[in-house]
Amino acid sequence: MEHTISIKSQAERKVTDTKSLPFGKIPTEHMFIAEYKNGEWHNAQVVPFHDLTLSPLALCLHYGQTVFEGMKAFMTEDGHINIFRMDKHYERFIKSLHRMCMPPVPQKLFTNAIHQLVQLDGDWVPREADGSLYVRPFMIATEDRIGVKVSEEYLFMVVCSPAFQYYAKPLKVKVETNFVRAAEGGTGNAKCGGNYGGAFYPTQLAREAGYDQVLWTDSVHNEFIEESGTMNAMFFIDNVLVTPQLSGTILDGVTRDSLLTIAAAKGITVEERQISYEELIRAFEAGKRVEAFGAGTAAVVAPIEIIAIGHKEYKCYIEPDAMMYQLQKELFNIRKGVTADTNKWNYII
Numbered sequence: 001m002e003h004t005i006s007i008k009s010q011a012e013r014k015v016t017d018t019k020s021l022p023f024g025k026i027p028t029e030h031m032f033i034a035e036y037k038n039g040e041w042h043n044a045q046v047v048p049f050h051d052l053t054l055s056p057l058a059l060c061l062h063y064g065q066t067v068f069e070g071m072k073a074f075m076t077e078d079g080h081i082n083i084f085r086m087d088k089h090y091e092r093f094i095k096s097l098h099r100m101c102m103p104p105v106p107q108k109l110f111t112n113a114i115h116q117l118v119q120l121d122g123d124w125v126p127r128e129a130d131g132s133l134y135v136r137p138f139m140i141a142t143e144d145r146i147g148v149k150v151s152e153e154y155l156f157m158v159v160c161s162p163a164f165q166y167y168a169k170p171l172k173v174k175v176e177t178n179f180v181r182a183a184e185g186g187t188g189n190a191k192c193g194g195n196y197g198g199a200f201y202p203t204q205l206a207r208e209a210g211y212d213q214v215l216w217t218d219s220v221h222n223e224f225i226e227e228s229g230t231m232n233a234m235f236f237i238d239n240v241l242v243t244p245q246l247s248g249t250i251l252d253g254v255t256r257d258s259l260l261t262i263a264a265a266k267g268i269t270v271e272e273r274q275i276s277y278e279e280l281i282r283a284f285e286a287g288k289r290v291e292a293f294g295a296g297t298a299a300v301v302a303p304i305e306i307i308a309i310g311h312k313e314y315k316c317y318i319e320p321d322a323m324m325y326q327l328q329k330e331l332f333n334i335r336k337g338v339t340a341d342t343n344k345w346n347y348i349i
């Protein structure tokens with residue numbers, strides 16, 4: 001079925017300086033919205049940003065049927081808007097929706113919705129080197145019924161907000177061995193709202209103890225590293241880039257995948273495998289240079305300065321010649337159109 005997107009543009013346009021504001025605080029002037037009812041998508045529209053009216057019985061408010069994505073649009077050096085890896089984000093969105101019993105959005109509708117919205121609000125794509133426009137597609141269950149069931153009605157929406165550096169400084173993280181983020185067979189590899197809500201309490205405890213984020217471990221042994229906060233965890237030790245392998249419990253990060261591809265193309269050995277905190281301790285205690293960082297769309301490459309394991313803090317390598325910054329720079333150059341997009345990751349508007 002063809003989905004024509006109607007566009008109702010806001011007369012007054014006002015790009016706000018958002019650089020000093022927290023991530024995601026200011027939306028752009030427009031948003032996309034489409035309704036799912038009777039097994040089909042209807043009323044696909046780009047409209048001025050506005051609040052929603054929802055029944056207090058809407059299922060998303062009670063049982064957590066919500067899924068989201070996060071991608072970024074960049075201004076290339078030659079003045080075009082580039083939406084980075086939209087197809088990979090779409091793939092993951094569809095997998096998350098499937099896991100949460102939510103209907104797929106046709107790829108054409110997803111792509112056109114984001115294209116039209118980002119084009120209309122193109123003035124909001126920061127021109128600064130460290131800026132991008134964060135694009136947040138999401139779906140919520142809207143059927144109004146308090147009984148526990150799979151919703152038959154949904155809203156698919158896209159909103160945008162200018163984004164700058166997510167973390168202002170290198171992170172101090174704590175290896176978490178009491179609480180778990182996800183267990184095999186659960187929803188850990190789906191980008192559903194509940195995964196984030198469930199992480200708040202252990203993260204809050206870590207913050208009270210002086211850390212920025214937790215480094216999650218597996219639910220069976222509490223020993224193998226999973227991911228960190230809102231990011232995949234990566235390590236560069238002995239000239240090898242190591243990251244936990246994809247499983248049912250960690251997110252298939254797009255930045256993770258991009259960095260692994262870039263590293264492999266540079267001739268760096270890349271290992272996707274289990275990595276235990278014991279292995280990290282051995283590396284630190286042998287005096288090895290350990291680079292640790294989070295990789296995510298919002299955070300990009302977030303250097304980790306301190307890893308607390310039990311009562312001991314270990315210091316990671318964060319000097320300017322660290323490999324993580326080289327990988328970050330190469331990713332930046334592809335997204336800004338400075339170097340060739342050999343992997344066809346850029347969607348140029």
Ligand code: COI
Binds near residue numbers: 069070296297298299
């Ligand atoms: C992202 O990096 O896109 C995320 O989803 C992290 C966060 C802003 C929730």
